[in-house]
Amino acid sequence: MSIPATHSAIVSVEPDSPFVQIERETPSPTGFDVLVRVDAVSVNPVDTKVRSSFDPSDGPKVLGFDAVGEVVAVGSDARIFEPGDRVFYAGSIARDGSNAQYQLVDERIVGHAPSSLSAEDAAAVPLTAITAWESLFVRLGLGKDSTGTLLVMGAAGGTGSMIIQLARALTSLTVVAAASRGESRDWATEMGAHHVVDRHSLVDEVGALAPDGVEYVFSPFSEGNVGAYAAVMAVHGQVVAIDDPVGLDLMPLKAKSQTWHWELMFTVPLSLPESTSQHTILDEVSRLIDNGTLRSTRTTTLSPFDVDTLQDAHRRVESGGTIGKVVVVR
Structure with a gap:
């Protein structure tokens, strides 16, 4: 698969400011990272909290945690996944998020996406x-x-x-x-x-x-x-x-x-980066979904994947009355 030199990302420049779409250099994975082409994301309350409180001096913030997509490249230490694998994950609060075409994520917090679910249904699950x-x-x-x-x-x-x-x-x-x-x-x-x-x-x-x-x-x-x-x-x-x-x-x-x-699910990626516990959890959840024990909690699907749609998704989650999960799909 050809990986473009640049890709689009949706960012916040200032806390609570409207989203902006920018073009960024597509990174190459090293170490335990995998590079994922993102197909769908879901919005969680933590997305809205980070959007309201991040430090703008760190530069534009790529939000987004839940994602499903395809692995397109892997780092030298990666052993769990290979290009072509379909994956889902919740990411890390300390890294660029999933509101982009491509994202680097440590494979040790990534799971194999359920084969029985569409991208939008799978994106609702990980976090x-x-x-x-x-x-x-x-x-x-x-x-x-x-x-x-x-x-x-x-x-x-x-x-x-x-x-x-x-x-x-x-x-x-x-x-x-x-x-x-x-x-x-x-x-x-x-x-x-x-x-x-x-x-x-x-x-x-x-x-x-x-x-x-x-x-x-x-x-x-x-x-x-x-x-x-x-x-x-x-x-x-x-x-x-x-x-x-x-x-x-x-x-x-x-x-x-x-x-x-x-309970804070970001404790593992932040403080125990060597742990594969969240990979294990996601793979078991995937198995339980594929055998019919669990189901996706997606209730709302929005598209296209642009600044207006993402802003709409954040407003819905901020309302506090959302049932299930809101997903944005490419």
Whole structure:
């Protein structure tokens, strides 16, 4: 395959400024990197957070994390992939992102894309699948024989949708989803939740379902909810959270010796670059999708891949009411 000397990328020049399309030199992979021709991306809340807070002195910022595409070249240390392989990944917050025609990514955080999915469906999966997997099986240490009750907040969101699916498929937990709108409740049920409660009356409804308390809580929205979590959790209950609340007071958890975990999927690429754990997770997720155990959470597909479409995708995600995932496809 001929690799062009330059390629187009969509960048932010200043925080919260409109996107701009520029032409950049196409890089060559070295070390463990693979060069991927990007076919589709999905937009996550972290994309909008980075767009609002990056340092403009570092130059134009190429955003984008989730991607699916084809490997077109590999570095000298790369052993997992070769040109022609179809891959998906969530990338690293410390590197140029996927909102470009070509992207360098470390193969150790890349997976083989599910053969049964289109590019748009595959692009919706990686970041939320890794986050959900690490939340359940690394932070909480759950497994096939784990029992008890898991409360999933933000159940209709991208990660909540994956948490529900993985918990149902790979544990013996009872899954309780928190949602409010009718379409969100329907989506959580479709993902596999055993029960759906109204997040506005959380303590009462969860208390009725689990009088002795739930053992686990997944929290994408923690601010203002710590007291409610402490109330609905059992003694020694555990929360795993993925958001960025400022000055969070965790003292309500002390009375019942409850535990708070943080999950950040970028910890591995940033702090443990030699780890192949995320490659392993993505390959297993791909297998589970291809055998029908898991499904993509794509609900919205936008095109063409240009500044206006990407701006639209960011606005939809920033609204906070998105069900599933928003994908932008070439």
